[in-house]
Amino acid sequence: MDKNRKVHQFKNPVLNWIEFRLPIVSYFKKEYGDYPMPKNCNYFWSFGALATITLVTMIVSGIFLAMNYTPHTDMAFDSVERIMRDVNYGWLMRYIHSNGAAFFFIIVYIHIVRAMYFGSYKYPRELNWILGVFIFLLMMATSFLGYTLPWGQMSYWGATVITNLFSAIPFIGEGLKTWLLGDYNVGNATLNRFFALHYVLPFVIFGVVGLHVAAVHVHGSNNPDGIDIKTNNDSVNFFPYMLIKDTVAMCAFGVAISAVIFFGPNLMAEVDNYIPADPLVTPAHIVPNWYLAPFYAILRAVPDKLGGVLLMFGAIVILFVLPWLDRSKVRSCNYRPIYKWFMMGFFVNFFALGYVGMLPAEGLYLLIARVGLLYYFGFFFIITPFVGWIEKPSKLPLSISDVYAKNIAPNIGGGEKGIPSPAMQKDTNL
Amino acid sequence: MAKKPKNKRRDFLQLSTVTLGAVGTAAFIWPFLKSMSPAEDTLAAGSTEVDISAIEEGQSITIKWRGKPVFIKKRTKEEIDAAKMVQASDLRDPQDDADRVQKEEWLVLVGVCTHLGCVPLGQKVSDMKGEYDGWYCPCHGSHYDTSGRIRKGPAPKNLDVPPYTFLNDNTIKIG
Secondary structure, three states: OOOOOOOOOOOOHHHHHHHHHOOHHHHHHHHHHOOEEEOOOOHHHHHHHHHHHHHHHHHHHHHHHHOOOOOOOOOHHHHHHHHHHOOOOHHHHHHHHHHHHHHHHHHHHHHHHHHHHOOOOOOOOHHHHHHHHHHHHHHHHHHHHHHHOOOEHHHHHHHHHHHHHHHHOOOOHHHHHHHHHOOOOOOHHHHHHHHHHHHHHHHHHHHHHHHHHHHHHHHOOOOOOOOOOOOHHHEEEHHHHHHHHHHHHHHHHHHHHHHHHHHOOOOOOOHHHHOEOOOOOOOOOOOOOHHHHHHHHHHHHOOOHHHHHHHHHHHHHHHHOHHHHOOOOOOOHHHOOOHHHHHHHHHHHHHHHHHHHOOOOOHHHHHHHHHHHHHHHHHHHHHHHHHHHHOOOOOOOOOHHHHHHHHHOOOOOOOOOOOOOHHHHHHHOO | OOOOHHHHHHHHHHHHHHHHHHHHHHHHHHHHHHOOOOOHHHHOOOOEEEEOOOOOOOOEEEEEEOOEEEEEEEOOHHHHHHHHHOOHHHOOOOOOHHHOOOOOOEEEEEOOOOOOOOOOEOOOOOOOOOOOOOEEEOOOOEEEOOOOOEEEOOOOOOOOOOOEEEEEOOEEEEO
């Protein structure tokens, strides 16, 4: 051990004692105290913190639900009803957990929209984006597994339909499905393992979130103008400025989620899931949770079993390579006059896909799903690479401080239109 | 590039250590993976005997076999004729009606849609039976005919016919 190692000195002797043995105090000071945030970050930048808080809330409420839940086909439904009626505050735990899942997806979708619109996925944050997509995948798997546990009609038939997706794989599909289920159809073996996996996956998510946060702290957060921090003038310390800002966002979020938990706890629930699972009767309309509906719409839009499954998974996998499909060096869509509109079109299209995904796949709805499917993949494979190539971006500000200077005197930091600003030149030379 | 004998020996040790480690890890993982396959008691789910004497012509019953619904239908003359009239070569999953039944009035099917596993409608008189008057899957709109063959919609295959035998005129053993 290097005796000459430089140890941070704090005023508090207890902190010094810890710091000498485990340099965790300086780590927190660096990453959550002095960590520089671009000063132009808006409330979109609070959704990462909101997502983390929601994840912790989900884990805590889930652990307490598990204390009263029985993962057996004969008892699961009744044990959930018991949680609702007899367990002290059981109804609250369950409504926090079920609505928390929906809000988790709302927050993460906004977080993804933020990352896409402001180009946070671009150099040097590609790995950060990849980890994020991975978290999104894990979240979808976890929510699907959890939805099976109450053992209502939607639980049972949702699990049946989704696990049958694997049977579309040529040759090994049927065997793989049986292996996943532990039986020839969804049964007790399936419920048992889904519970075990639903319990453990959130901790895996927590671990990946740790990497995701560590990765963003290496190069710092992106910002609405998509330019790098150059001087101390461009940033504020995380503590107290961002912490307070995130706290305000958290209060607003708390009001929103409480309103749903206490006044409309079943707004986002399916009525059919209050009917116990019946392997002999399929509900007339099987619908996924709304937050998975866009992908379900893609599945149903394809009139071929294997094709539908491939495109549905493809719709998620394509996200992994977005940083390489986008050839533009300009991060923020605020400075991309053409791509900006296609990007907004993508968000509207995703919303429309989700809407038709909840409705029967016929007539006009099916047509909308098919057009939506074309735009979804067209956006990634054609629009994104092509627009990056032909588009002439607007002039970027010289620095983050320059954004504010401009608001007072528009000519400061000016140059001829179309000549890249120094900020942009730096990017193109990378 | 020629290596000294000493390096070769080091390479051999490295390779054999890695190989042994990989094989050992695989051997260790296998029981865990295999434990997720259906257990012995699940495999031994066995067979079910069904009394079919009470089924009227045109009527269909649903029984549970290995956790799945099985449809047993006593077909009418018209339904049998409709099933026989079809050219097998025109179908997505070509099969003659004669290959799907043992006695032509009795149709026995696993009532699980071959698309994504829903139970098709058509067992009750009031149910939608689809455009081919057999079964209709409400999940994603697959239509099956009076022989349980796929005619329209996303399902790739005909409804499965489970293994069964007639023990006598009034009893079927499924499985």
